[in-house]
Each structure stands twice: as structure tokens, then as C-alpha cells.
Amino acid sequence: MNQKKNKKSSDKPGKKSAKKKKLTGKISKKPAKKEKLIDKISKKLAKKEEQISLGKEKTFKIEKANGMADEKPTKKEDVNLERRDILKGLATIPVFGPFLYAFLKKKLSDDFKRKEILAELGISKKAPAVLPKTDLKKPRELIRLGIIGFGGRGEALVHAAGFAHPDWIERKKKQAKDNKLNKGLETFLAQEDLNIALTGVCDVFDVRAERGIAASKNDIRPGGGSGLLKGARRYINYQDLIQSNDVDAVIIATPDHWHAQMTIDAVNAGKHVYCEKCMTRTIDETFKITEAVKNTGRVFQLGHQGRQQDSYIKAKQIAEKNILGKITLVETTTNRNSPDGAWVHEIHDEGSPETIDWEQFQGAAPNKAPFSLERFFRWPCWFDYGTGLSGNLLSHEYDAVNQILELGIPKSVVASGGIYFFQDGRDVPDVFQAVYEYPDRDLTFIYSATLASGRKRGKIFMGHDASMEVGSSLTVTADWESTRYKEKIMNNIINTSLPLFTYQPGLKDIDTVTSATERYFATRGLMYTLRGGRRVNTTHLHIKEWLDCIRNGGQTSCNIDRGFEEAITCHMATISYLEGRKVEWDPLDKKIV
Amino acid sequence: MLKKTLFFLALCPTQLPKYTTTQLTSLVVLRILIGWHFLYEGIVKVLNPYWSSAAFLLETKGIFSGLATSIVASPAALGIIDFLNMWGLIVIGLGLIAGCLTRIASISGIALLFFYYVFNPPLIGYTYSTPVEGSYLIVNKNLIEMCALFVLTIFPTGTTVGLDRLIFLKKKPE
Numbered sequence: 016m017n018q019k020k021n022k023k024s025s026d027k028p029g030k031k032s033a034k035k036k037k038l039t040g041k042i043s044k045k046p047a048k049k050e051k052l053i054d055k056i057s058k059k060l061a062k063k064e065e066q067i068s069l070g071k072e073k074t075f076k077i078e079k080a081n082g083m084a085d086e087k088p089t090k091k092e093d094v095n096l097e098r099r100d101i102l103k104g105l106a107t108i109p110v111f112g113p114f115l116y117a118f119l120k121k122k123l124s125d126d127f128k129r130k131e132i133l134a135e136l137g138i139s140k141k142a143p144a145v146l147p148k149t150d151l152k153k154p155r156e157l158i159r160l161g162i163i164g165f166g167g168r169g170e171a172l173v174h175a176a177g178f179a180h181p182d183w184i185e186r187k188k189k190q191a192k193d194n195k196l197n198k199g200l201e202t203f204l205a206q207e208d209l210n211i212a213l214t215g216v217c218d219v220f221d222v223r224a225e226r227g228i229a230a231s232k233n234d235i236r237p238g239g240g241s242g243l244l245k246g247a248r249r250y251i252n253y254q255d256l257i258q259s260n261d262v263d264a265v266i267i268a269t270p271d272h273w274h275a276q277m278t279i280d281a282v283n284a285g286k287h288v289y290c291e292k293c294m295t296r297t298i299d300e301t302f303k304i305t306e307a308v309k310n311t312g313r314v315f316q317l318g319h320q321g322r323q324q325d326s327y328i329k330a331k332q333i334a335e336k337n338i339l340g341k342i343t344l345v346e347t348t349t350n351r352n353s354p355d356g357a358w359v360h361e362i363h364d365e366g367s368p369e370t371i372d373w374e375q376f377q378g379a380a381p382n383k384a385p386f387s388l389e390r391f392f393r394w395p396c397w398f399d400y401g402t403g404l405s406g407n408l409l410s411h412e413y414d415a416v417n418q419i420l421e422l423g424i425p426k427s428v429v430a431s432g433g434i435y436f437f438q439d440g441r442d443v444p445d446v447f448q449a450v451y452e453y454p455d456r457d458l459t460f461i462y463s464a465t466l467a468s469g470r471k472r473g474k475i476f477m478g479h480d481a482s483m484e485v486g487s488s489l490t491v492t493a494d495w496e497s498t499r500y501k502e503k504i505m506n507n508i509i510n511t512s513l514p515l516f517t518y519q520p521g522l523k524d525i526d527t528v529t530s531a532t533e534r535y536f537a538t539r540g541l542m543y544t545l546r547g548g549r550r551v552n553t554t555h556l557h558i559k560e561w562l563d564c565i566r567n568g569g570q571t572s573c574n575i576d577r578g579f580e581e582a583i584t585c586h587m588a589t590i591s592y593l594e595g596r597k598v599e600w601d602p603l604d605k606k607i608v
Numbered sequence: 609m610l611k612k613t614l615f616f617l618a619l620c621p622t623q624l625p626k627y628t629t630t631q632l633t634s635l636v637v638l639r640i641l642i643g644w645h646f647l648y649e650g651i652v653k654v655l656n657p658y659w660s661s662a663a664f665l666l667e668t669k670g671i672f673s674g675l676a677t678s679i680v681a682s683p684a685a686l687g688i689i690d691f692l693n694m695w696g697l698i699v700i701g702l703g704l705i706a707g708c709l710t711r712i713a714s715i716s717g718i719a720l721l722f723f724y725y726v727f728n729p730p731l732i733g734y735t736y737s738t739p740v741e742g743s744y745l746i747v748n749k750n751l752i753e754m755c756a757l758f759v760l761t762i763f764p765t766g767t768t769v770g771l772d773r774l775i776f777l778k779k780k781p782e
Contacts, residue, residue, distance in 0.1 A: 100774055103770075104707075104772075104774040106636075106769045106770070107639075107770060110640050110705050111705065114648075118648065195681035196666075196677060196681050
């Protein structure tokens with residue numbers, strides 16, 4: 016190898032000098048100045064040639080061929096070095112060509128698909144405008160709230176309104192210390208100050224009433240800081256709270272058997288009412304409460320906070336745009352698998368006939384029972400106080416579907432189930448299914464629940480062209496056999512194994528998902544929620560909506576009409592289960608057949 | 609001083625490496641492929657307004673999980689990490705393909721891949737919910753790419769084929 020090289024380099028000078036002679040000969044006719052220059056170059060070249068390497072010589076040849084050596088002879092030495100270096104230095108730059116080409120091709124194709132899909136669907140990319148403007152100014156008029164029933168749900172409602180029990184604050188502080196991602200306290204304190212005072216608490220259990228008073232005095236709250244909260248007064252009997260001049264509006268979070276009576280009494284006393292679901296326990300109560308609320312014109316809100324869930328609001332828009340095609344089946348579920356989820360709540364140590372006003376608790380219940388801690392703390396397990404899965408959980412699912420599709424009351428229902436797992440003396444089923452028919456809408460609505468398996472099943476709307484799964488996020492997937500999307504599926508614009516698009520609350524846009532990884536992150540809500548998306552408690556929004564209507568007028572989203580539909584629909588299933596028959600609704604006579 | 613540092617980083621060892629054409633070609637091809645991968649990973653992240661390293665960080669297992677959680681919990685820290693990640697990938701990719709400050713690019717690439725590896729190490733007993741396209745036991749693609757970049761660091765090619773030739777070669781002491 017070395018020998019060869021030497022041989023080559025020894026050959027070269029001879030050839031070069033011959034070429035040089037030619038060169039000088041050619042230029043000799045030109046002015047003397049140039050001749051001098053060329054002479055100089057020739058000398059330099061001769062000197063250089065001894066050190067010249069193989070590569071440099073090649074460059075020189077190229078330059079000669081291009082006639083460049085003649086044009087810039089003064090800097091020839093540097094030029095020779097740079098030419099070669101430039102070539103090698105830039106050798107990899109052309110790689111950017113294919114990179115850009117491939118990148119743009121992929122991007123254009125993805126963008127085209129996105130655009131085509133969104134144009135076909137005709138939906139706005141924007142999120143529904145549900146998150147209220149964060150008006151940092153407090154509303155001017157103070158509303159004084161009373162709460163009846165300060166159990167788990169009552170405490171959560173008051174919390175959402177802006178009053179947390181000191182224990183909760185301490186617990187959250189500790190949790191935030193242990194886990195920096197726990198932002199419970201931060202979220203609570205960032206909540207809007209609704210300009211309310213908690214002035215009345217009524218609970219038949221002393222411990223809970225005291226907790227309510229402690230919460231009402233706690234100044235660690237949204238907009239807090241003055242440290243001068245007067246706190247609530249305890250009312251032993253709910254009637255006293257309702258009649259009190261210190262209370263403008265009442266939250267009712269008692270067992271279901273008290274809802275109707277208390278709401279009727281409250282609106283008749285001129286109070287506005289926020290009532291937990293299920294609105295009533297019986298069909299009869301449903302008519303009475305509706306009449307009372309309508310006659311008094313008080314602002315009524317039923318506690319289905321899902322009404323504030325922006326994925327539900329977006330789902331309604333999608334259904335209205337007919338993106339799913341004809342929807343024939345809607346499937347909803349409840350899947351729980353813990354004693355607490357099955358209402359086997361803890362029995363408080365201090366619960367006793369001395370601390371619990373048992374007579375007032377039983378009140379409107381159809382069957383009077385002797386004092387029972389189980390019945391008091393685990394009331395949803397008995398039909399005397401509620402309607403089990405139907406009023407407790409089907410009601411939420413039905414209301415979500417009613418919000419999205421505006422179904423109203425069904426034509427008929429068949430329900431079944433049994434007490435299959437929690438055979439602990441309860442009389443409500445722990446496995447329960449209800450099948451509702453809406454022949455006018457060509458649609459069946461199914462509810463299916465078990466309290467003894469936590470397997471995830473979504474809330475699914477099945478249409479001819481696409482199906483939609485709605486939870487805290489929303490996913491629409493085109494159907495393989497769709498008529499509407501047939502062409503786009505064939506042209507590979509729509510991929511039926513990927514969602515047509517997904518929607519995440521907190522995310523400003525609807526996005527069409529183009530890769531499996533993106534889909535994975537979207538469905539897990541990992542992509543968006545931690546960045547910028549403000550977390551808001553839906554119950555807080557639901558209470559805020561109620562208070563806004565009290566101050567400014569207008570209709571609440573879950574008003575008495577929606578409540579009427581919810582209660583009738585749930586009770587139809589309960590009757591069907593209890594009587595073991597198909598139950599129908601007569602919309603003209605407004606009665607159950 | 610800065611020049612000297614840059615010079616050292618880009619050229620150490622200061623001798624122009626001598627490779628056969630095949631050796632040089634394979635090293636340059638490897639450099640371009642890794643650069644391409646970095647560049648596209650970076651561009652994809654920059655173009656997705658919702659991309660965040662939060663999901664990856666939340667999956668962190670092992671000794672770095674505390675640090676990762678702290679980063680996610682602080683929007684400012686997460687913002688910085690996201691920015692460094694996106695633009696780091698792009699700059700490293702450009703550097704490797706063009707052979708510009710190749711040694712700095714390779715070393716930064718190694719550092720970045722090292723973090724990816726130790727934050728989500730495929731060790732026995734650790735399972736991740738992030739989908740992966742292969743099966744890994746201790747060795748994963750991050751580790752391999754990291755080692756490949758290490759090879760490129762000790763067998764530099766930027767000063768032979770790459771912009772580094774133009775940036776540094778002329779100033780090379782004879």
C-alpha cells in the first residue's frame with residue numbers, strides 16, 4: 016500500500032510540471048503583470064507539490080478542470096485546502112434533504128387526516144365553555160346556607176361550597192407533605208369564594224352536627240383569612256332550620272326518605288333547595304315535590320354534579336351533530352368491589368340511642384324499626400330509607416344519559432337482580448340490571464351493576480357510524496361497517512382501530528389521535544391533565560350554578576323537571592324489580608302502568 | 609479559553625483519526641442514524657403542544673422516583689425539563705447529522721439517554737404501564753444507543769466528515 020502511494024506521488028510532479036508548462040504557455044499572451052503572477056504561482060506550486068497529498072491533488076484537478084485555478088490564483092494554496100475541506104465538511108448535510116422530505120410527507124399526511132376528519136364531523140375543536148370565568152371578585156350578595164344531614168355526602172357538599180373540616184385540612188397537609196403530587200388542599204384553596212356563610216347545621220347524630228359547626232368556623236378556606244367566622248348554629252329539628260330567618264337556602268343531604276318532605280317544607284318556607292339524589296323515594300313523593308317546587312318558584316338543584324362534567328357537555332354536542340349515526344343502544348354500569356362501596360359503612364364508636372335522634376331519623380320511613388346502628392349508618396341497604404342501586408347509582412348514570420341524549424322518561428322497563436354477595440341482612444339487591452325501552456327514539460338503555468366486582472366497563476353510546484365512550488374523558492371510534500365513514504375508511508383516512516378523536520377535560524382542543532402511543536396516553540389522561548389544566552371539583556360548580564341562579568335568576572341544569580324524569584325512571588326500575596314485572600309509563604295520564 | 613475548551617471537546621484526541629474508508633463510512637452512517645432519531649424525536653415533541661415529560665417521569669422507578677415526582681409537582685421545573693428535553697434532542701440530532709460540535713453532541717446525547725435509562729430502568733421487578741415495542745431485560749434501546757454514542761465519542765468522525773472539519777481543522781496546531 017505504502018509503496019503504491021510513494022510511486023504515485025513520485026509520478027505526479029512530472030505530470031504536473033508538464034501541465035504547468037501548458038498553462039504558462041496559454042497565458043503568456045496576456046499582460047506582463049499576469050505573467051509575473053503566474054510565475055509566482057508556478058514556484059509556489061512546485062514547492063507545494065512535494066508535500067501534496069493524494070486528496071489535495073484530486074481537488075486541484077477538479078479546480079483545474081473547472082478553470083478555477085486561473086480565476087483566483089492569488090489565494091490558491093488556501094483555496095485548495097478549503098475546497099477539499101468544504102466537500103468533506105459538508106458531506107453529511109445532504110442527509111437533511113431526505114429527512115425533511117420524509118418529515119414533511121408524514122406531517123402533511125397526518126394533518127390532512129386530522130383536517131378531513133374534523134371537517135367531516137363538523138365539530139368545533141374547542142372545549143365547551145363550561146369552566147366558569149374565574150371571577151376573583153366575590154359576588155356581592157351574601158347567601159346564608161343551612162345544611163340538613165352532615166354525613167359523608169353532606170360534608171363533601173359543604174366542602175365543595177367552601178367550608179372544610181379542620182381534620183380534613185390537617186390530613187391533606189400531611190398527604191401533600193408525603194406526596195408532592197397530592198394537590199387536594201391547593202385545589203380547595205384555589206376554589207372560587209362563593210360569598211356564602213354556613214349559618215345552620217342540622218343532624219340527628221351529635222358528632223356529625225358538631226363536625227358541621229367546626230367546618231362552618233374554619234377559616235382555612237377559599238378567600239379566607241379574616242379569622243372571624245361566626246360559625247353555624249345547630250338546629251335539633253330540621254323544621255327549625257327551615258323556618259329560621261338566618262338561613263336563605265338549604266342543602267339537603269339526608270337519606271332519600273326525607274328528601275321530598277324536607278324540600279316541600281323548605282320551598283314553602285321560601286328557601287331555595289339543593290337536594291341530593293335520588294330526588295325522592297316513591298312515585299307519589301315525586302309528584303308532590305314537583306308541584307311544591309313549581310308553585311313556589313324557588314330555585315331547585317338536584318345533586319347530579321355530572322351536569323358540570325365538560326366531557327358530558329361535549330358528548331351532548333357530538334350526539335346533536337349526529338356523529339355517531341343512529342344510536343340504538345346505550346350501556347351504563349356501576350362496578351364496585353368494596354364493603355364501603357356496597358354501603359357497609361363504618362359504625363361510629365359514639366353512635367348510641369343517646370347521641371342519635373332515632374325518631375327524627377325514621378320520620379318519613381314507611382316501616383318503623385327499633386333503634387339500629389346498622390340501619391342508621393348503612394341506611395342505603397334498606398328500601399325503608401332509599402331505593403338501593405336504582406336511586407343511588409342508576410340515577411347518576413341515567414341523568415348523564417338524559418343530559419347527553421335528552422331521553423326523558425322511558426316507555427317501559429324490565430329490571431332484575433338479587434342479593435348475591437352482601438348477604439348481610441339488607442333488602443336491596445347488590446347485583447341489579449335494568450333494561451329501558453324508548454321505542455319513539457328506536458333506542459334501548461341498559462344499566463348493569465354489581466357491588467362485588469370492580470372490572471371497568473364504560474358508559475357507551477353505540478351508533479351505526481361510530482361509538483362513543485364517555486367518562487371523565489371522551490373517545491369516539493368509527494364503526495368498521497359505518498355507512499357515513501365508509502369512503503374515508505376505505506381511503507385510509509379513518510382508522511377504525513384507533514379513536515376517531517378523543518377529548519380530555521382541561522385540554523383546549525379535541526384531538527384526532529394518530530398513533531397507538533398517543534391513544535394510550537390520551538385514554539389514561541396522562542398527556543394533558545398535569546399541565547395547565549385547572550382541576551375543578553364538579554360538585555363545587557354544581558353548587559355555584561345553584562347560587563348563581565338564586566342571585567341572578569335562570570334555570571339550574573338539574574332543575575325540578577330533570578329531577579322528575581330521574582325519580583320516575585329510577586322508581587320504575589325499583590317497582591319492576593320488587594314486583595317482578597315489566598313496568599310501563601303512561602305519558603298522557605302521567606302514571607305507572 | 610472558550611475556544612480552547614471547545615477545541616478540546618471537539619477534537620480530543622487532537623490527532624486527526626486515521627480510519628480506512630470502510631471504518632469511516634460505518635462510523636459516519638451510525639452517527640447520522642442516531643442523529644436522525646434524535647432530531648425526529650425532538651421535532652415531534654416540539655410540534656405537539658400537549659407533550660410533556662410528566663407521563664414518563666411519573667413512571668419512574670427506583671432511586672430517582674422521588675426526584676421525578678418533585679419535578680412533576682413543580683410546573684416550573686417540569687417546564688424547564690420539557691424545554692431541555694425537546695430542544696436538546698433537536699440540537700443533538702442536528703449536531704450529529706451535520707458533524708457540528710460532534711463530540712459535545714455525542715456526550716450530551718449520552719447524558720440524555722443516561723437519564724432516560726435510569727429513570728425507567730428495565731430491571732427485574734419493575735413493570736411499566738407505558739407501552740414498549742420490544743422485550744427488555746436490563747438492556748434496552750436507550751442503553752444500546754447510549755453505548756453507540758460512546759463509541760462515536762472515542763472514534764470521532766466530525767473533524768473528518770462533518771462541519772467540525774471547517775470549524776476546527778484550519779486552527780489545528782501543525
